[in-house]
Amino acid sequence: MTDPYDRSSGPETIAESTEAEIIQIFTAAATRAAAGHPPTTLVVGNGDDAAVFAASTDVVASTDMIVEGTHFRRQWSTPADIGARAVAQAASDIAAMGAQVRYIVIALSLTTDMLLTDVEDLATGAATEARRAGARIVGGDVTTGPCIVLAPMALGDFEDGGSAVLLSGARPGDTLALSGLPGRSAAGLELISSGHTDGIAQDLFRVPRPEYPLGPAARRCGATALTDVTDGLLRDLSGLCRTSGVVADLDRSTFVDDEVLRDAAVVLGKDPRSAVSEWQLTGGEDHGLLASFPAGSDIPAGYAACGVIREPTREHGPGTVLVDGEARKISGWDSARGQQT
Known part of the structure; x- marks a missing residue:
């Protein structure tokens, strides 16, 4: 043979x-x-x-x-x-x-x-x-x-005969939770583009590492809405909120102080605080999972609470994303163009 x-x-x-x-x-x-x-x-x-x-x-x-x-x-x-x-x-x-x-x-x-x-x-x-x-x-x-x-x-x-968790199910009062470490892929792309080809962030840009079991885990724990972060946290969260007819308020204090991102900012000659924040909020291609859960419910291992779902207001309509109470312009990764927008 x-x-x-x-x-x-x-x-x-x-x-x-x-x-x-x-x-x-x-x-x-x-x-x-x-x-x-x-x-x-x-x-x-x-x-x-x-x-x-x-x-x-x-x-x-x-x-x-x-x-x-x-x-x-x-x-x-x-x-x-x-x-x-x-x-x-x-x-x-x-x-x-x-x-x-x-x-x-x-x-x-x-x-x-x-x-x-x-x-x-x-x-x-x-x-x-x-x-x-x-x-x-x-x-x-x-x-x-x-x-x-x-x-x-x-x-x-669905192994257990369950049903899909959609973008449209988030409700005011739900807890937002995120898996993974957002921003590393975006930082990796910038590093590679600048000639720094080796490192953790660069490897994650080349090959994302989705944590596949966390999707079914969120469903079994009663997630009301679920998506993966491919176009940046702000953009994907805005899409979830727009579809659900709600507003999201992210709490930046819950984000991990990511040494990989801080080191990347130093290598690139950027201010670490602003660069890390921008990568975490707008960087795409990380493929972490973003879910909403009913208030007070258990959040499965692998996720960390990062904010809350709120009612729309006259000032902040459906799809608005607040960061620490302040509305943010929605930006992120444009996969059709292969670049940040």
Whole structure:
């Protein structure tokens, strides 16, 4: 049997290979990552015209896309980084509905000059992140084009027969809670752009690390609304509040004094206090989870209370975000442009 990872003979680049050979690389990577994976509801996996899985609960679906030059650069990220980032972004949206990620299908456009060894690394990065999310890659499509594009679709469900937590459920009096450490990805991008390529923040820009189990945990604890922070805390919180018809008031004293961000500000010659605040409030691509919980209810481990939901007023309408009682202009990460706005 031919080992798809053996490049001692045969084609070396996309231009010299066939679609079947590229698909075989991804299938092999998915199979390797799935070894020892708990039993799933998968009926038909890779190798047929489509995957088939059994569903006994609501199915949650989300798709994402990352484009070379907009969301990543090859001189900044390894092929494994690129594959992992694509899967993480799609899978995070499933967790943000309170669901468990199950399956990933991924469409790719690759450049003809790519080495097949790099394709193998990209496939391994994607399959490994899918495994970390509790999912497996079960299909996709591939073509070639002028730059690398990955468009994964994530599918999930509810182990206990629950239902999705929506953006529209936050109510006045609810407690706001946030997981993760916001701002590190944005700081990492600035550091890389300034020539400082190595470090914790830089690694988190290249590959976000969503805490997938915290989505279902929030749902089980009665979260009234839930989203992941991809466009910056202010922008995503404003979207949640606008959909729910409420106002949010963030308490900055609850934010972690993040040494990684303070060090980044020093390296970049910025005032640490203002730089850290701006990164934490507007930096995107962290993929922490932001939830609202009924007042007085238990907040699951992994979240920290960060504010409260309030009634709209004549001065502050739905979608307004206050920071320590003062309304803030909504700004954040524009994923369509790949930049802060």
